[in-house]
Amino acid sequence: MEFEAEEIDIGARSPTVLLNSVDAEELGAHPLDRVQIEKDGRTTIGIVELTDELVPPGRIAVTRRLGHLTGAVNVRLAPRPNSVSAIRKKLDDIELERHELRRIVDDINDNRLNDMELAAYVIGTYTNGLSLNETMLLTECMAEVGERLTWDEPIVADKHSIGGVAGNRVTPIIIPIVAAAGVKIPKTSSRAVTSPAGTADTVEVLCDVEFTLAEIREIVDSTNGCLVWGGSVDLSPVDDKIIRAETPLSIDPPGQVIASVLSKKKSAGATHVVVDIPYGEGSKVDTLPAARELAEDFKRVGEHLDLRIECTITEGKQPIGRGIGPLLEARDVLRVLSGGGPQDLRQKAQRLAEILLEMVGVDRRAADVLDSGEALAKLREMIEAQNGDPTVTPEDLEPGAYTASVHAERSGVVAHVNNRHVSEIARRAGAPKDTRAGIYLEQRVGDEVREGDELFVVYAEKTDKLEDAMSLESRVDAVRIGSRDEALVERI
Numbered sequence: 001m002e003f004e005a006e007e008i009d010i011g012a013r014s015p016t017v018l019l020n021s022v023d024a025e026e027l028g029a030h031p032l033d034r035v036q037i038e039k040d041g042r043t044t045i046g047i048v049e050l051t052d053e054l055v056p057p058g059r060i061a062v063t064r065r066l067g068h069l070t071g072a073v074n075v076r077l078a079p080r081p082n083s084v085s086a087i088r089k090k091l092d093d094i095e096l097e098r099h100e101l102r103r104i105v106d107d108i109n110d111n112r113l114n115d116m117e118l119a120a121y122v123i124g125t126y127t128n129g130l131s132l133n134e135t136m137l138l139t140e141c142m143a144e145v146g147e148r149l150t151w152d153e154p155i156v157a158d159k160h161s162i163g164g165v166a167g168n169r170v171t172p173i174i175i176p177i178v179a180a181a182g183v184k185i186p187k188t189s190s191r192a193v194t195s196p197a198g199t200a201d202t203v204e205v206l207c208d209v210e211f212t213l214a215e216i217r218e219i220v221d222s223t224n225g226c227l228v229w230g231g232s233v234d235l236s237p238v239d240d241k242i243i244r245a246e247t248p249l250s251i252d253p254p255g256q257v258i259a260s261v262l263s264k265k266k267s268a269g270a271t272h273v274v275v276d277i278p279y280g281e282g283s284k285v286d287t288l289p290a291a292r293e294l295a296e297d298f299k300r301v302g303e304h305l306d307l308r309i310e311c312t313i314t315e316g317k318q319p320i321g322r323g324i325g326p327l328l329e330a331r332d333v334l335r336v337l338s339g340g341g342p343q344d345l346r347q348k349a350q351r352l353a354e355i356l357l358e359m360v361g362v363d364r365r366a367a368d369v370l371d372s373g374e375a376l377a378k379l380r381e382m383i384e385a386q387n388g389d390p391t392v393t394p395e396d397l398e399p400g401a402y403t404a405s406v407h408a409e410r411s412g413v414v415a416h417v418n419n420r421h422v423s424e425i426a427r428r429a430g431a432p433k434d435t436r437a438g439i440y441l442e443q444r445v446g447d448e449v450r451e452g453d454e455l456f457v458v459y460a461e462k463t464d465k466l467e468d469a470m471s472l473e474s475r476v477d478a479v480r481i482g483s484r485d486e487a488l489v490e491r492i
Helices: 021-027 064-069 083-091 098-109 115-128 132-144 171-180 199-204 213-223 237-249 254-267 288-304 326-337 343-359 366-371 374-385 419-428 463-473 484-491
Strands: 002-007 016-020 034-039 042-051 059-062 071-077 157-161 185-189 225-229 272-279 308-315 402-407 412-417 438-441 454-460 479-482
Touching: 002 064, 016 021, 016 034, 021 042, 021 071, 034 064, 042 064, 059 064, 083 098, 083 115, 098 115, 098 132, 098 237, 115 237, 115 254, 132 254, 132 288, 157 171, 157 185, 157 254, 157 343, 171 185, 171 199, 171 225, 171 326, 171 343, 171 366, 171 374, 185 199, 185 213, 199 225, 199 326, 213 225, 213 374, 225 374, 237 254, 254 272, 254 288, 272 288, 272 343, 288 308, 308 343, 326 343, 326 374, 326 438, 343 366, 366 374, 402 463, 419 438, 419 454, 419 463, 454 463
Parallel strands: 002 059, 016 042, 157 272, 185 225, 272 308
Antiparallel strands: 002 071, 016 059, 034 042, 034 071, 402 454, 412 479, 438 454
8 A cells, every 4th residue: 555654753662653543454454563664665664553643544654763764655564574483482482493593683683573572582581591502592693683893903802790780880990991901992881771870871971972883993993992882883783672672571581691791792892701790689690509500601602602701700789889870980980090989899890800801811910000090091091082071080070969868777787788779769869861860878788887877878960859769768678777697697
C-alpha cells in the first residue's frame, strides 16, 4: 500500500510506525508487527503501533529513527525474523549454535525484533543462562557487528568493572596512571543506567566525552589515552540495545555480562584487560564462589577472543570513595590524584593499575606514578584534549546548594552501608541528570559513631528532589549502626 509518511516525536526508542486502524486492518497488521517500508529502492523495517487520532487514513507517522522515510512510501507486512525460532529454543533451555546466535545479534542490530521479542531473549538468557560455549560465540558475534578501533601498537590496555558498587570511580584514576607509564589505554565508558553516575557522567563534569572515532584516535595519539562515552561511537552496538531491555527488569545474566564487556573491549582494540568483580551484600555478585566462577569464565572467553584477561575480586558490600553522584565523584578523583582524597578509592585504583602495568610488562609502580604527580598531569592533558579546563581543582567543583544531613540515631559502629539504598537516594536527589546532586558519605563500615554524628549529606539542585530523596531515606536503612561485634561480623 502507498502512504504519505511524516515524522512524529513521541520519544520511542524503537523504529516505530504509527498506522491508522483502518489502514492497519487492510494491511492485516497488528500492534508490534513488522512492516517493510520501501523508498527510493531501499527497504527499512518498522514496528507497528495503531492510532485513530494521531494519523488519518492514507498517512503514516514514523519516529525519529525512521525520519529519513518522509514523503511517498510503500508499506507491506514483513516476514517474521529468523531469530525468533532461536529465541524460542533459548526459552526452552536448548543450547544455541553459532548461526542462531548470529541471527539474534543481526536482528537486534537491524531493529528487526520488537520489544516483546527482545524481552523474550533477555528473559531466556536470564532464566536458563548461557553455556560457556554460547557465551564465547555470542561475544564473538557481538564484536563483529558495528565499528572497530585498531591500533599500531602490539599492546593496548583497558579496564572494566562489572558495577553494582556506589562511587567506585577508579577508572579516571587508573587511565592516567597507565597512560603516564607509557601504555596506550583508550577507555570508552558508559553513562549511568540505574546508578547515580557512570564513568562518562563523572568525566563529563571535567570535559567533553562525546567524540567520533577519528577524534578519539587524535586524542589517544596525543595523550596515550582517553576517557570517552562509548555510546557516541558504534562499538558493539547490540550490547546497548540488550542493556536497554534488561534495565526495566533489573537483570544482568552472567553470560550476557561477559559478552557485553568483552565484545566492547575487542571492538575497541584492547589486548590486555583488567576486569574488576566486586562481591558482597548489595553488589551484582553476592558471594565469593560466584565471583570466582565469573572470573574463570571471563578468562576463558578472553582466551577464545585472543584477549589476555586478569580479574580482580574485590569487596563490594559498601561504596568505594566518599562521593556518590557525578560532581562529587569527580571531586574525589581529583583529590586522589592530587595526593589526598578517600584512601579506599586511592588504594583500589592503585592496585588495579599495578596489575595492569604488570600484565603489559611495564616495570613501574603505580604508587610512584601517582606520588610523582605524573598521573595528575596526564589527566589534565586528557581534559584539555577533550575540551575541558586543565586547571580545574577539587575546590572548583561545588555540589548542589540544597542539602540535608542524616545523623546516627544511636551510638555504636557502622556495620553496613547499603549500595542500593545510597544509590537510590542519590538518584532521587537528581543524580546523574543533575550533575551536582548526590551523597557524600561521612562514615564507613567499622567507624565508631555517637548518637547525633553525621552519617552522610544529601545534595540536590532542586528542593523538591531533595525532599523526595529524604522521603526515601526515612524509609530505608542506608547506613546500619550496630555494636562492635556486629561490625566485625560484617567485615569477615
